Amino acid sequence: MSISRRRALTLASLFVASPLLGTEGRAEPVSVPGAASFDMTTFSATSGGDADAAFAKALAAVAKAAADASKAGPIHIVLNLEKNASYRIKRPLAFPQLHGFELNGNGAQLINTTRSGTLTISGCNRLTVRDLTIDYDPLPFTQGTITAFDKQAVEITVKIDPGYPDDAALLATLTDGFFKVMDRHNKALKTGARDFLSPAHATRASDGLIKVHLRWSANDCFPSQLPIAVGDVVTIANSGAHAIAVDSSVATSLIDLKLLASPGMGIIENGGEGSMMLQKVSVVPGPRPKGATADRLISTNSDGSHFTAVAHGPTMEDCSFANTSDDAINVHGFYYYVVAKSAPRRFLLSPKWDIGLVAGDDIESCDHATFRSLGRGKVAQLTKRHAPELKAKIAQLWKNRSPTTQPDLIYDVVLQQDLPLKVGDAVTSLTHIGSGATVLRCNFHACGRVLMKAPNAIVENCQFTFATGVALQAGSDIGFWSESGFADNLVFRNNRFSHCVNGANELTAGSDTLGTIYVGMVAPQGAKGFQDNFQNRRVIIEGNYIDDSYIYAIFVSNADGAKIAGNVIGQTFLRGNTFGAGEFFHIKPDSAIFVGRARNVEISNNVAARGRIATNAVAIDPSCDKRTVHLAGNRLA
Structure with a gap:
């Protein structure tokens, strides 16, 4: 298959950042001119077995090396974890504004013990994470078997599978999300089950027994839905922190990475140039926890991967996704709805999130009634302001939609050429929409x-x-x-x-x-x-x-x-x-x-x-x- 010019340039930039990108198996560090290399053993030896303290020292050394080199230009910095080591961490590892950095896992495993995020990558250029496994203990979800339910099938009693959590902290999070009837043999949703039911709250009845109160009846059935029954296997999860979060970065690479659980999405990338590379990434359920007699039926509590408002979409090669609670992959931009036209070429827009549209972006419009394009254009100017006086009008635009997170934020946009946009019509960026996802x-x-x-x-x-x-x-x-x-x-x-x-x-x-x-x-x-x-x-x-x-x-x-x-x-x-x-x-x-x-x-x-x-x-x-x-x-x- 021929390779596009954008794809070739992306590959070239990644090879510059990581000379071993194309090698098989686990990567070994190599000598790179102008590189700085750190070994985790150095920091673990002085941290008394505290993985968080060791990583804090290691990342401080990485940051100092990057700062020292900044006057001469970015250098390739590698942090090598101990071969096949296991690190139990309470805090996420944060990588801000690094260029050409590589976290070489050497087959190591990060065990997150707090159901929080694990890796946060922000403002980075050509950052690589390779040969690493991420898991959670305690797990951020639970599973078990229905033993009883009330007449309305709203309060469901579940016997938790041995080895799976029923702690108060987890149950307190189960206020939304997914309650799914599963098939253990296929390790999939039970055929004919509702795609999801949603818990309102959960309480511990006794050791290994919980009661889940659903937001609506599990047996308020439509023709294609099979009713729940005693003996059905269920998983229960709510979305929380994302295991790997990437913001405003370019050409991030995840190679030979295994993600075995996540409290929210597995991998999320928000904004920036994008062009993420995922090679041999597995987002799949991990092994049975200690004392368990049944396999895990969830990998992530929400999407496996999600890419919002990036300029260039991800390239995924030879990856595996299994049992993500929601979408495996979602690549998209956002619609911005017209609140008012204040002058020729000038529009007030309401964003869902404060992301994804900037001056210079190419845009396409969308009529609110037919959803046909009303033309394309370019954003000449964009300023932001809060407009509490417009909250009621903004709220009306989002009625019956997933609501805006910015109830009074206005994008004041001037286009290079006028478009026949009316209140309720929408525009989307064609520049920040994940183009070229592969x-x-x-x-x-x-x-x-x-x-x-x-x-x-x-x-x-x-x-x-x-x-x-x-x-x-x-x-x-x-x-x-x-x-x-x-x-x-x-x-x-x-x-x-x-x-x-x-x-x-x-x-x-x-x-x-x-x-x-x-x-x-x-x-x-x-x-x-x-x-x-x-x-x-x-x-x-x-x-x-x-x-x-x-x-x-x-x-x-x-x-x-x-x-x-x-x-x-x-x-x-x-x-x-x-x-x-x-x-x-x-x-x-x-x-x-x-x-x-x-x-x-x-x-x-x-x-x-x-x-x-x-x-x-x-x-x-x-x-x-x-x-x-x-x-x-x-x-x-």
Whole structure:
């Protein structure tokens, strides 16, 4: 496969920072001209067995070396941990404003004992972490078996698996998050279980026995959901601190890193140039804790990895994700909603977070009713101010959405050229949206979605098994999460899928995400049917193998320019019922592939198995421009 210019430059910069990036196995430190090397044994020997004190001394030495060298320019600094050592830490390791720094784990393990963050990387350039394992003790989640529940199935009694925590500190955190019914054999969500229930609080009834009060009934069932039962295995977790947090950095590399638990997201990168490299990174459940008789069923309490408002998306190669409580990967920008137009070219915008839009950014607009683009432009000026007098108007814009974290913050923006934006319309940065995200040869088991809301994205030669919901998704979420943007120059190629979308939520009348592979959009609450736009552009879905899907194999909508070719599809709608799926779009499923509200589409040489639901290989919705939809060589087998 040819390598893009951006990709080549990224690789080149990483090789400069870490000469052993391409070597196999665990990296050994090498002599680099102008380098400074520190060994953790030096600091451990004078710290009386206190790992936090040893790391404090080590990081102080690293910071001093970096400061001493700053007048002459950045140098390569390496901190070598003791080979195969285990460090029990109470405080995160912080790496601020380092250039060319490398943490060489040498097979060591960091055991976080406080359910806090473990690595924080901020303002760094070409920082590398390699050959390191991160775990938590006590674990930041628990699991067990349902022994009883009340008539409303709101108060659930759970016998905790031996070796798993039920301490007061953990139970106090269980005020939201995930209560999931699991299948121990598949180490995945139980087929037909609700994708998630959410605890309101939890209390300890006796040793190893807790009562969990849910926010809504576990047996308030919709047609596709199986009721809970005594004997069901459950996991209980709430999102907290993220294990690895990267902010405002460029070309961070994580190599041969194993992350075995996280109180929140596993890896999060916020803002900055991005271009993170993940090679042979594993975000998977760790070993059984001491005294346990059952395997762990969670790796992270929230997303496995998350990339927000970075200029360049991550490159992931040969990575593994399993049992992330939410999405495995999410790459996106944000929408900023128009509060007012104060002058020609000048708009007051409300951000969700104070991140992701700066002067000089290229932007695209989005109409609040059709979600079509109202044009592209560039931010000439941007200033920020608090406007308490506008709080009511701002709150109205975020109604029925995940609320803004900045209830009175205004971005006062001047564009180079005017756009016909009205109150409620949105803009997103095209500069800070994770462009070029690439996922190659990775494995995903029992995770949430791999979400690519970034342009120029590639997911190729990956394997997905027992995905809770949609396995691989692209397109805007201008609905609840206000995450941008639409697909643009997207490739999903040569991936394999098995037993995906086994949760209950996608198979509901209200679901608008209906495929193992889904390219479309998530509209705001109250919207119905295919929205009047063709904003997903230049989409290629080819050479994928999709078997035993619980829903459509491929579902594409709101697209202008799509190629769906050479995909091999086994059984779809595996439960033999659609349970109301499709009603959102006023369709009754009868095919393996569905295309709605699209134009300039080629669908060719796809083979699909005949099933109880799939009596056609391909279905085209009347909302499509059928004059520009071309079908050839598609067949049922």
